[in-house]
Amino acid sequence: MDAALSSCIARIRAAADAGTPLRIRGGGSKDFHGERLEGELLDTLGLAGIRSYEPSELVVTVAAGTPLAELEATLAAQGQCLPFEPPHFGGAPTVGGMVAAGLAGPARASVGSVRDYVLGVTMLNGRGELLSFGGQVMKNVAGYDVSRLMAGALGTLGLLVEVSLKVLPVAPAEATLRFALSQAQALQKLNAWGGQPLPLNASRWTGEGGTGELLLRLRGAQAAVDAACRTLGGERVPEAETLWTQCRDHAAPWFTARAGRDLWRLSVPQTAPVLDLPEATLVEWHGGQRWIAADRGDADRVRRVAVAAGGHATLFRAATPTDIPRFTPPQPPLDRIQRELKRQFDPAGIFNRGRLFSAF
Structure with missing residues (x-):
């Protein structure tokens, strides 16, 4: 057992005995995400390194404190990637x-979420016990899939020590097409294209009123991408990688122009129509994810609109401190499950207290 892991175990056991909250933190790039930050800092940066990597098996095991950029560079050298495009x-x-936040980039609707690529985890629970779940293959789960449960838990259930991830080869061909469409037209096109054998990978619509621009990214075999370009038409955008990276990291002009305002993320069915929202939206994930910058007084309206469309809304980034819940409170059955999971994994309630829901 290395010194960094031993130190984490000692800190957790001491905190559990004293009832002292701990704030688990990696690189801090997502400190803004979640209800609040509370407790003594317990960083994972000492838990670093790629433990094993088998390119031919499409699996990598990585210590939790390893910089994401280091992992991505290692995969790229072998022509492989994390297809869900985690934001930086x-x-x-x-x-x-990355795993604890469970956030994915523009390709999420086509390739799956972070948890879909988590094969196994090693973690420390609230008693300082080292536990392992899953493994390094897809069919390794009997019973409850605890390893994937850690994706999106925001560190409230335990400290991740190592994660095993499925990776994929980089697509051999890619193209981005631009279309001049209103939001209603873009949604109609995306729904129609989704039912066809096209190599759709990502989409982004921005605009005002009845005008706007749809960007569509295609990825796959060269022949499939070329055929789709001929079928769909539109204007081919050269060297579009920067556009998608900016969208992934909220550095695109749409986001930067709205800095300093509350940023809401609406998760709705892809078939949902144009929503009755007070501001212009950015639409991703073939209609399934919609962003809006709203005034503080519009919070209730944003949530009502999302629920009416069959989804939910998250206050993703608050411009100033607020008592508005970041996440939509879970329904009673799900709330009971989450509370019981928290009690089992972290009985003293020391991990990231109040980060996911204010109640725990």
């Missing part, structure tokens, strides 16, 4: 923080 937000994220 201009910081220095870690692999553990």
Whole structure:
């Protein structure tokens, strides 16, 4: 057992005995995300390094404190990637923080979420016990899939020590097409294209009123991408990688122009129509994710609109401190499950107290 892991175990056991809250932190790139930050800092940066990597098996095992950029560079050298495009937000994220936040980039609707690529985890629970779940293959789960449960838990259940991830080869061909469409037209096109055998990978619509621009990214075999370009038409955008990276990290002009305002993320069915919102939206994930910058007084309206469309709204980034819940409170059955999971993994309630929901 290395010194960094031993130190983490000692800190956790002492905190559990004293009832002292701990704030788990990797690179800090997502400190803005979640209800609040509370407790003594317990960083994971000492838990670093790629433990094993088998390119032919499409699996990598990485210590939680490893910089995400280091992992991505290692994969790129072998022509592989994390297809869900985890955001960096201009910081220095870690692999553990990537899993704990559970956030994915523009390709999410086509390739799956972070948890879909988590094969196994090693973690420390609230008693300082080292636990392992899952493994390094897809069919390794009997019963409850605890390893994937850690994705999106924001560190409230335990400290990630190592994660095993499925990776994929980089697509051999890619193209981005631009279309001049209103939001209603863009949604209609995306829904129609989704039912066809096209190599759709990502989409982004921005605009005002009845005008706007749809960007569509295609990825796959060269023949499939070329055929889709001929079928769909539109204007081919050269060297579009920067556009998608900016969108992933909220550095695109749409986001930067709205800095200093509350940023809401609406998760709705892809088939949802144009929503009755007070501001212009940015639409991603083939209609399934919609961003809006809103005034503080519009919070209730944003949530009502999302629920009416069959989804939910998250206050993703608050411009100033607020008592408005960041996440939509879970329904009673799910709330009971989450509370019981928290009690089992972290009986003293020391990990990231109040980060996911204010109640725990």
